[in-house]
Amino acid sequence: xxxxxxxxxxxxxxxxxxxxxxxxxxxxxxxxxxxxxxxxxxxxxxxxxxxxxxxxxxxxxxxxxxxxxxxx
Amino acid sequence: xxxxxxxxxxxxxxxxxxxxxxxxxxxxxxxxxxxxxxxxxxxxxxxxxxxxxxxxxxxxxxxxxxxxxxxxxxxxxxxxxxxxxxxxxxxxxxxxxxxxxxxxxxxxxxxxxxxxxxxxxxxxxxxxxxxxxxxxxxxxxxxxxxxxxxxxxxxxxxxxxxxxxxxxxxxxxxxxxxxxxxxxxxxxxxxxxxx
Numbered sequence: 001x002x003x004x005x006x007x008x009x010x011x012x013x014x015x016x017x018x019x020x021x022x023x024x025x026x027x028x029x030x031x032x033x034x035x036x037x038x039x040x041x042x043x044x045x046x047x048x049x050x051x052x053x054x055x056x057x058x059x060x061x062x063x064x065x066x067x068x069x070x071x072x
Numbered sequence: 073x074x075x076x077x078x079x080x081x082x083x084x085x086x087x088x089x090x091x092x093x094x095x096x097x098x099x100x101x102x103x104x105x106x107x108x109x110x111x112x113x114x115x116x117x118x119x120x121x122x123x124x125x126x127x128x129x130x131x132x133x134x135x136x137x138x139x140x141x142x143x144x145x146x147x148x149x150x151x152x153x154x155x156x157x158x159x160x161x162x163x164x165x166x167x168x169x170x171x172x173x174x175x176x177x178x179x180x181x182x183x184x185x186x187x188x189x190x191x192x193x194x195x196x197x198x199x200x201x202x203x204x205x206x207x208x209x210x211x212x213x214x215x216x217x218x219x220x221x222x223x224x225x226x227x228x229x230x231x232x233x234x235x236x237x238x239x240x241x242x243x244x245x246x247x248x249x250x251x252x253x254x255x256x257x258x259x260x261x262x263x264x265x266x267x
Binding site: 006012 | 100107108111141206209225
């Protein structure tokens with residue numbers, strides 16, 4: 001049986017030497033961008049929460065005097 | 073840990089262990105180990121699909137970057153190699169489709185009848201002369217070309233093709249059958265004297 005022609009035309013070219021440098025450079029740039037975004041988002045959310053004041057009542061809030069039961 | 077020790081330790085890890093480490097903490101050098109393992113495969117796959125060395129280089133760059141950005145989405149249900157192969161296949165195909173701007177026929181995904189599984193075109197396709205096969209592949213739709221390369225050049229099993237293409241068994245077999253049919257049709261168009 002003859003050889004599979006797909007195997008004959010299979011590319012055997014080596015990966016260009018400078019490609020790894022390009023890929024790693026881009027990866028490092030993306031990492032930098034992600035870090036920057038994370039930093040910005042952390043500050044952004046912190047600044048948003050800084051301007052939020054809780055107005056709901058909690059158990060620790062001082063209670064106003066109970067007007068209905070003030071008779072001895 | 074000294075950098076050299078870390079590099080040696082990373083090289084001893086499996087693909088999936090490396091990815092798990094990268095998912096915990098991004099590290100360009102650690103990703104470089106994955107690049108070293110798969111760059112030749114990805115580049116040759118791109119070259120097989122595009123037949124253009126410069127374009128294959130650009131696509132390989134983009135595919136590794138895409139893989140890095142999407143590492144968090146890798147769910148460890150398949151092998152890392154299969155996942156990367158899927159990105160490669162989809163990325164090359166998208167690029168070729170955009171470049172060619174040609175209409176792709178809708179592929180019918182009806183279940184394959186039992187008799188069709190024994191593909192009668194396979195022997196004919198594998199009997200083509202190599203230089204003519206190259207011309208046939210060049211003239212084919214990128215999706216058909218990619219399928220034929222997957223099956224006959226890279227020897228992927230139907231199961232592996234199902235994982236890469238995210239399709240069921242019958243859909244994969246039907247697409248393969250159609251790809252072989254169209255390849256032989258192109259061959260007859262290009263070399264009518266031999267038909």
